[in-house]
Amino acid sequence: MTAPAIARSTTTPLLSVEHLTMRFGGLTAVDDLSFNAESQKITAIIGPNGAGKTTVFNCLTGFYRATVGRLTLRHENGHNYLLERMTDHEVAARARVARTFQNIRLFPAMSVLENLMVAQHNKLMRASGYTFLGLIAAPGHRKAERAAVELARYWLSRVGLEAQADQSAGSLPYGAQRRLEIARALCTEPLLLCLDEPAAGLNARESGELNEFLLYVRDHHPIGLLLIEHDMSVVMQIADHLVVLDYGRKISEGTTDFVRNDPTVIRAYLGVEEEADATNAG
Amino acid sequence: MPYFVQQLINGVTLGSIYGLIAIGYTMVYGIIGMINFAHGDIFMIGAFIALITFLLLGLGDITWLPLALILVLLASMTLTSVYGWTVERLAYRPLRGSFRLAPLISAIGMSIFLQNYVQTFQSARVRPLQPVIQGGITLIESETFTVNLSYLQIMIVVVTIVLMGTFTLLISRTALGRAQRACEQDRTMAELLGINVDRTISLTFVSGAALASVAGIMFVLYYGVIDFYIGFLAGIKAFTAAVLGGIGSLPGAMLGGLLIGLIETFWSAYFTIEYKDVAAFTILVLVLIFRPNGLLGRPEIEKV
Amino acid sequence: MTAEASSLKAGPHRTLSRDLLAPVLKEAGIAALVAFGLAVFMIGFRTVDAQGGLQLETRWSWVGIAVGAVFVGRLALALRRHWRRADQGPGILSALSTRLGAG
Numbered sequence A: 001m002t003a004p005a006i007a008r009s010t011t012t013p014l015l016s017v018e019h020l021t022m023r024f025g026g027l028t029a030v031d032d033l034s035f036n037a038e039s040q041k042i043t044a045i046i047g048p049n050g051a052g053k054t055t056v057f058n059c060l061t062g063f064y065r066a067t068v069g070r071l072t073l074r075h076e077n078g079h080n081y082l083l084e085r086m087t088d089h090e091v092a093a094r095a096r097v098a099r100t101f102q103n104i105r106l107f108p109a110m111s112v113l114e115n116l117m118v119a120q121h122n123k124l125m126r127a128s129g130y131t132f133l134g135l136i137a138a139p140g141h142r143k144a145e146r147a148a149v150e151l152a153r154y155w156l157s158r159v160g161l162e163a164q165a166d167q168s169a170g171s172l173p174y175g176a177q178r179r180l181e182i183a184r185a186l187c188t189e190p191l192l193l194c195l196d197e198p199a200a201g202l203n204a205r206e207s208g209e210l211n212e213f214l215l216y217v218r219d220h221h222p223i224g225l226l227l228i229e230h231d232m233s234v235v236m237q238i239a240d241h242l243v244v245l246d247y248g249r250k251i252s253e254g255t256t257d258f259v260r261n262d263p264t265v266i267r268a269y270l271g272v273e274e275e276a277d278a279t280n281a282g
Numbered sequence B: 001m002p003y004f005v006q007q008l009i010n011g012v013t014l015g016s017i018y019g020l021i022a023i024g025y026t027m028v029y030g031i032i033g034m035i036n037f038a039h040g041d042i043f044m045i046g047a048f049i050a051l052i053t054f055l056l057l058g059l060g061d062i063t064w065l066p067l068a069l070i071l072v073l074l075a076s077m078t079l080t081s082v083y084g085w086t087v088e089r090l091a092y093r094p095l096r097g098s099f100r101l102a103p104l105i106s107a108i109g110m111s112i113f114l115q116n117y118v119q120t121f122q123s124a125r126v127r128p129l130q131p132v133i134q135g136g137i138t139l140i141e142s143e144t145f146t147v148n149l150s151y152l153q154i155m156i157v158v159v160t161i162v163l164m165g166t167f168t169l170l171i172s173r174t175a176l177g178r179a180q181r182a183c184e185q186d187r188t189m190a191e192l193l194g195i196n197v198d199r200t201i202s203l204t205f206v207s208g209a210a211l212a213s214v215a216g217i218m219f220v221l222y223y224g225v226i227d228f229y230i231g232f233l234a235g236i237k238a239f240t241a242a243v244l245g246g247i248g249s250l251p252g253a254m255l256g257g258l259l260i261g262l263i264e265t266f267w268s269a270y271f272t273i274e275y276k277d278v279a280a281f282t283i284l285v286l287v288l289i290f291r292p293n294g295l296l297g298r299p300e301i302e303k304v
Numbered sequence C: 001m002t003a004e005a006s007s008l009k010a011g012p013h014r015t016l017s018r019d020l021l022a023p024v025l026k027e028a029g030i031a032a033l034v035a036f037g038l039a040v041f042m043i044g045f046r047t048v049d050a051q052g053g054l055q056l057e058t059r060w061s062w063v064g065i066a067v068g069a070v071f072v073g074r075l076a077l078a079l080r081r082h083w084r085r086a087d088q089g090p091g092i093l094s095a096l097s098t099r100l101g102a103g
């Protein structure tokens, strides 16, 4: 492994994306993108519609196979995982990357609690001795099952859904479903949590609560957050680090203050260049 | 009246066997939305393995019946599961993501293959087995008719109830069951939560095959003869049972199996034995026309 | 996981001969084991008609042939897949173990 030619912070980052390129036929959805994400930091990927943000997530989570690029996830114990070589369930189970989707993808026919139990499948499967111990209600399995319920309840109380634990997930209102989806991703005990436009469709109050929750996760758990947004105002309040994409290329990267004042970003967001020039001149 | 009671007993026994096979159809349909037409032949292989194990035990002089039955159960369930796993691995998994009919065609091919395989390596003729479990209880005795409940019938129904209970528990309470239900609803999402979907599907086939093998053991014991073709008819009837109960629904499969067993038995008892198979298929047609989602099926279920 | 790490350190060509054999043999061995499970009763024994019921005939040589054929076939498939990967540089082992893990 040769050292990448990108600037490194002093601490080794949780995730390094190096020269990620994703092509669909003639279309280059992501073009030579490099950035890092750190644990206990909120890294936001922003950019206009179709900029390639979701595609980055899809490459990270083994959903798409990157055309070019190296995606390294580092664990505390020094283990490195090359995400671009792993299948999607391995990315989740071994590298411990969790994600949510832009559109809600719960298991609607299952209860809220069951949704969170499914997310803890692998450890429960082991504890149940691959099902046999589970059927005879062995003590070891019961203990694991209780611990899983406890973790589920912890996250439920954090997102304010404790009272709805036994309701079916499909019957929850929209905002609650969004929060449940994040809670479910957290139940996989991830080191990197990728959220694809979690605030989409939320009203101002809900979106404010969400921001607070994400800050809580950042401050109290050893998790790195990767956040996609296309509405800049939402992320400006909580992101520690911003990566701005436009047409698949990184056009800017840095702190919120830096990005906010970066003329290339302003131009991309205002869309029409003449207009941006006009305001600059005026 | 005594005659009716006797038919009821026979019908419930037969229905238990159909129900056990039907669970395999319904679970596989639930998780990958495909009719596993080779499932009936898996049942047939289970019956053959049971037959061979019985013969082996006879050679080995194992005469204590409960031990013999447990050994047959273990051998047949294990080895038939290997068949269930292999069929999925070789014939269906490579076609996942292919067009919708591909695995269906593959399943029909697999079914024919398994029949010919058994015909070649065992024999095309019927294979008899001497009665293993004999005796019973006389329930009603009148001058005209005696109602018998054989120990074998009791065993079949009890084993079926125990297995169905275990299975309901598995689906509703264990990690595997939750993973299966999750895969039914959104396979991609399940995968992204760290569930090995391929393995979950494999285990579904394995558990379906294990249940079918128990049905196979019961079939050998109950009828005393088997051949390579029993899987076809029994499979289609169990499939009818699954559709009748609402394919994809576990209690539906049990209910459907029971109903098909009863209908078939009463039809032969009160009308004519010749058209007993027609009865089951008439039901299939009627259900498909008037209640395509079956008795306990959920109409809103949507495949992703 | 360990396979991944070691394949990173060693060059692609050194891993070919030494580290490769173990997973490939394991894969073929598992396939042979499955074949044995399939064949042991259904091919190993044949029910033949006799007076007063059935008798069993054994055919272990056939089982041996079936198991051997599966072992060799799977070995060939695994090796072929490996050579193909080898052209694409390092990381073959992780890919291989991935496939094995999935299977």
Ligand SMILES: Nc1ncnc2c1ncn2[C@@H]1O[C@H](COP(=O)(O)OP(=O)(O)OP(=O)(O)O)[C@@H](O)[C@H]1O
Binding pocket: A024, A027, A029, A047, A048, A049, A050, A051, A052, A053, A054, A055, A056, A102, A230
């Ligand atoms: N599977 C695919 N096949 C072909 N093109 C694709 C595929 N996935 C994404 N694209 C294209 O790649 C580009 C980037 O899409 P992507 O979904 O990553 O954008 P996005 O930044 O998430 O946008 P939005 O803000 O609308 O969610 C788009 O032009 C899209 O049409």
Ligand SMILES: [Mg+2]
Binding pocket: A053, A054, A055, A102, A196
């Ligand atoms: Mg998107």
